[in-house]
């Protein structure tokens with residue numbers, strides 16, 4: 001066991017510090033040392049995206065980063081997206097469009113979608129599907145996740161989300 | 175006051191009851207990272223357990239040396255079979271009547287098998303310690319092929335039972351044989367086949383795969399030595415059964431065991447069984463006096479817990495020249511791995527595979543299933559299906575296509591002329607089931623019309639011509655499926671798990687101010703029970719679903735139930751919920767009669783209240799009645815308003831559906847592009863259409879994975895070749911198509927609200943739809959059968975074998 005290092009991070013706007021081993025993975029430090037259990041573990045091999053957090057303006061898989069590599073970083077997790085006024089529009093749209101079932105992938109999904117909509121504020125369905133391809137979901141089949149993200153984008157762009165064909169069910173469009 | 179009363183329509187809407195697209199109450203927590211999954215549980219002083227696993231598929235263990243591991247700071251204990259033996263816990267019973275090693279006892283039988291359990295202060299120390307445990311192995315010949323396992327002179331896998339001629343399901347005819355299970359009339363079926371106009375024959379393989387929920391299995395065991403109580407948190411699809419098993423195994427009285435399933439990150443059958451990790455965690459907690467957590471990593475999950483399928487199905491289907499099916503014969507060689515740990519009702523070692531006559535009126539049939547041991551992981555779980563129903567559906571839907579090909583008939587028409595007709599329900603199948611209800615022709619016609627089936631066939635023919643002229647390299651495949659499920663296990667007279675009848679339960683308490691809590695014996699893993707069961711109840715008792723808390727998963731508070739799998743929650747626990755609600759309403763009626771000073775029979779139920787017949791201005795709402803039940807002395811009635819119902823279903827339910835998949839296949843790359851997928855489901859009464867649609871999307875995506883790329887593959891040495899998500903295919907948003915969902919509604923006649931269950935239909939019907947589309951694309955070139963999964967490489971090989979690469 002190596003000596004512990006002094007890790008300082010800004011997480012969801014709060015300055016936090018802890019002692020940890022340099023080899024500890026960021027996801028474990030978040031979950032075990034800071035009790036931030038929104039980000040989950042689905043594989044620990046960077047395939048599933050359940051552990052996705054936002055680190056210095058990029059989506060990262062927290063299972064594939066040593067905590068030491070994150071020294072000094074600013075991190076946003078799903079816990080940091082809602083504001084005192086209420087849930088983030090993405091969170092609301094995931095609920096509205098049934099974009100989740102067991103909820104295990106959801107924190108990673110929403111955190112990734114939150115960054116995606118900053119990278120590309122008005123994406124097409126194809127761009128959403130491509131931009132979300134690093135996050136696996138076993139329950140929903142993605143259709144409603146894609147719909148939720150498109151609806152959130154529409155609202156964030158000041159459009160009436162219910163008017164977009166992309167967020168309707170095929171039965172509704174027909 | 176009556177002027178203020180909302181009208182009937184508004185009152186119905188306020189209930190958010192049956193049939194409404196109610197948004198889920200679970201979602202506020204989950205979308206904000208406030209779920210509480212097993213790995214989120216942290217208890218003071220908690221230790222972490224992890225397994226030393228076997229790198230060999232078959233080997234004798236010469237020695238285990240844990241000295242170096244124990245010397246590592248932070249390592250508390252290393253358990254081996256020797257430590258468990260004095261407790262009688264080195265082996266444990268399986269759900270299928272076999273037994274299974276908890277920790278390797280003298281030998282290992284599959285790669286990834288649990289050899290030793292390391293207990294350490296945290297998961298990093300545990301991971302280090304695993305590497306320090308020295309195990310010496312002598313490798314033995316490996317058998318991964320179930321046909322080779324049954325050869326004379328094949329290596330003996332299970333030495334512990336090598337001489338036993340009788341297993342849990344009858345005679346064993348070979349040392350690697352588990353059982354032969356038969357149903358139907360063999361002689362009559364063979365007679366029909368030998369004299370039939372046409373017989374189509376084929377070996378249909380449904381490969382080994384894995385449910386792979388996004389959250390792996392895990393638990394936290396906490397033994398409180400002072401009060402003698404064991405608390406076990408874990409990813410359990412059947413928490414009450416786990417409590418009973420834990421009590422039987424540990425000798426701790428059942429009332430001193432509390433099993434809690436917290437939020438579960440998907441189950442799909444993976445979380446039904448009892449795994450060595452649970453047993454070792456309990457023992458470790460008893461030994462150390464501290465809570466012990468065990469969480470599988472993804473490789474452990476894919477290698478060791480709960481594979482699904484692995485059925486080799488030899489089939490013969492007989493028909494007249496006109497295509498009327500006259501008989502069906504099937505023999506299955508079922509690869510169960512090293513231990514028979516299938517999660518089926520006790521009397522059904524091959525589950526409900528004998529639903530394999532499908533949606534068709536087949537006069538005579540026979541099924542025989544041979545269970546076989548190999549050097550693979552145990553499991554055989556119902557991966558989002560009801561006990562081997564997906565194997566059965568795949569089998570019959572392939573046989574129908576192969577028969578159509580042989581008869582040179584359109585496969586849609588062949589299905590139509592053989593469907594069980596509406597007026598034949600309740601229908602007794604040749605293999606012993608009583609189908610409760612159905613209207614297949616209506617559903618089929620609706621589906622074919624929705625996709626413009628004729629137009630599709632025309633386009634396909636044109637494409638084929640263009641292909642032959644060299645103008646395109648893409649073939650078009652139309653995959654048809656009509657499936658009948660059998661879910662909602664099941665009637666206690668013939669369905670049990672470890673002796674526990676497969677009833678389910680609901681207990682309701684109405685609070686004085688007119689809200690309620692309902693507790694059930696099931697457990698949601700994403701199905702949204704907290705939302706949908708409240709809807710069932712709202713319609714029964716007239717209290718808004720928003721005022722009903724649904725709680726599951728804590729055996730100290732929930733009534734005993736058999737859990738959630740096999741699409742049984744709605745058919746069984748949903749029925750219990752409705753019936754418990756009716757008991758509440760019956761008492762409420764007596765209270766209302768007293769309050770309104772009329773006879774019980776003078777009242778009628780109206781959405782959320784009892785009204786005096788003929789005097790609509792005189793009524794008592796459910797909220798008023800609830801209050802009265804707590805604050806008034808009502809002659810002849812006990813105070814309070816509570817009810818409990820244990821529901822023993824009289825029959826299974828039989829959801830059905832019609833799925834059509836259209837794909838374009840590039841013969842040079844093997845890439846299959848799914849252009850259209852239409853799914854019509856009939857699950858009887860629909861509780862929440864939004865949730866149903868979500869279930870269908872999810873199940874179809876699992877089916878897509880299974881049919882098009884997902885497998886647990888072994889090499890000849892028994893090494894798992896697909897042990898990570900790099901190799902084990904889970905589709906992303908990019909590969910997954912959009913689905914069009916549709917429905918018909920044929921209520922179950924024996925279910926209190928007519929609901930049949932839907933969660934598993936899309937997996938059952940989806941797999942043959944995708945697979946049939948691939949086969950259909952190559953039908954014109956004579957392809958009869960190519961085994962799943964149809965990944966790019968296999969499709970390319972198929973095209974190549976058919977000579978399509980010039």
Ligand code: FES
Pocket residue numbers: 040041042043044045046047048049050051052061062063064
């Ligand atoms: S846990 Fe990090 S990608 Fe799966």
Ligand code: FES
Pocket residue numbers: 099100101102103104105106136137138139140388439440700
């Ligand atoms: S909602 Fe269960 S994995 Fe996505």
